[in-house]
Amino acid sequence: MYPSKDSATKALVASMDGPVQTFDNIIVSDGNVQLGRVQVFHHPPRFTRTGPPLVCIHGFGCSALEWTRVIRGLYGQVGGSGDDTEVDPDDLDVIVPSHIVTYERVLGTSAATTAAPGAATLSGLPARDVEQLCAELVDILNFLRDNNGTTTLTGPFVLLAHSYGGLVAQAFAMLHPVKVCGLVLVDPAHEDQFKPGFYPWDFTAGFRVVPTVFALYARLAKTGFLRLLDALSGFNFPPLFLYDAAERREALRGYSTAAAWHLAIDELAGANQSFDNMAQFRKDHADTKLTADQPISLVLAGNRHLSPTFSPAKVTAAFLKMHEGLVRETQAEVLMAPKSDHWIHLEQPEVVLEAVASVYQRLHHAQN
Helix, strand or coil: CCCCCCHHHHHHHHCCCCCEEEECCEEECCCCEEECCEEEEECCCCCCCEECCEEEECCCCCCHHHHHHHHHHHCCEECCCCCCEECCCCCCCCCEECEEEEECCCCCCCCCCCCCCCCCCCCCCCCCCHHHHHHHHHHHHHHHHHCCCCCCCCCCEEEEEECHHHHHHHHHHHHCHHHEEEEEEECCCCCCCCCCCCCCHHHHHHHHCHHHHHHHHHHHHHHCHHHHHHHCCCCECCEHHHCCHHHHHHHHHHHCCHHHHHHHHHHHHHHHHHHHHHHHHHHHCHHHCCCCCCCEEEEEECCCCCCCCCCHHHHHHHHHHHCHHHHHHHCCEEEEECCCCCCHHHHCHHHHHHHHHHHHHHHHHHHC
16 A cells, blocks of 8 residues: 555545555646656555556646545545445446556646746646647656556556536547546536526626636635635635545635646636637647547536526537537437536536546447
């Protein structure tokens, strides 16, 4: 067992019997970026049927801590907080990932509290658009392939991605098709999502104030205000009130720094830049566009109860319409999470588990 200092990982490890490797402060992208914690979860030995490694990509401004319930579900525990019912692999036709990789782009990442004058980003890091994030992920996977000393992760990989991470995952699959054999996209972002008239006006307006809110959080991070806000369940981006206790404590420590919020602002700016450039990116990489050759599961929220809108049904319909092209071109499986808003992996992890299982079953059948 590889030791870890944070309470969230200890709580997760306690519920599993597979080892966890932890790498702090991984230097990626030619030494320009120092990412936060990278973790590799090894499948518990009681599972004898394994598939390709699973790489989890979180959304902008969010944390790898959000994947804890999914990891626990995949590796032998189901349900969320307080539900630790073990899965009996003898009773289920399960194929689990050989390894699960998570990594932090915000919490614990090497960002300046105040960037140097003239820096392109608040964090002082390269612009956080999808191509930069894809380059960083390549470096992480190369590090795990070459330097971890215990397990050689060569790929191809299944990518499990949420929100802006979903756009990153699609771009990564087009840039590096031999490295990807399947995708699970959880309420993924789309480059057209903030075009005029696409969403109800209040939903769009709510997201336009996010940079201002994040800037306020950066100023107040060290005052204890965010802990008070969290105690009142008012800290809803990311929605820490949906976290289990250990992850919530760990995340609060991470978000109680100005640097974390500067990175969150930079990622939002990078997302907007990527939205503007994505149509051209897809044209440039048309020869490696996503197709039905790769199993893809698309998981969408069916209850926008946390979203800033008076028209949640219209937002749900817009999300479905937004991804019609992806479904048509790739024959992606669509799963709805009827009780969840955007953070399906926190509210209804069982739907995400179903989507992951479907991709692994389809990979298995394709190979046999």
